[in-house]
Amino acid sequence: MSNTDLSAARWRKSSYSNGGDANCVEVSDDFPGIRPVRDSKDPDGPALVFSADGWASFVAAVKGGEFTA
Helix, strand or coil: CCCCCCCCCCEEECHHHCCCCCCCEEEECCCCCEEEEEECCCCCCCCEEEEHHHHHHHHHHHHCCCCCC
């Protein structure tokens, strides 16, 4: 997974960012089986790459309130 060329990725901001420009997470849905994730403040920086299933589980947990303080 770490050798995936992400240069053609189309990135979208997290719906939790409320359209803001700071502190946003961006994800790409362009790659079968994986979900690259990056910091919008550093678009040329590294991206973390998760399995699609792992990312879906994380998103479900966030939506379910499992990470609230």
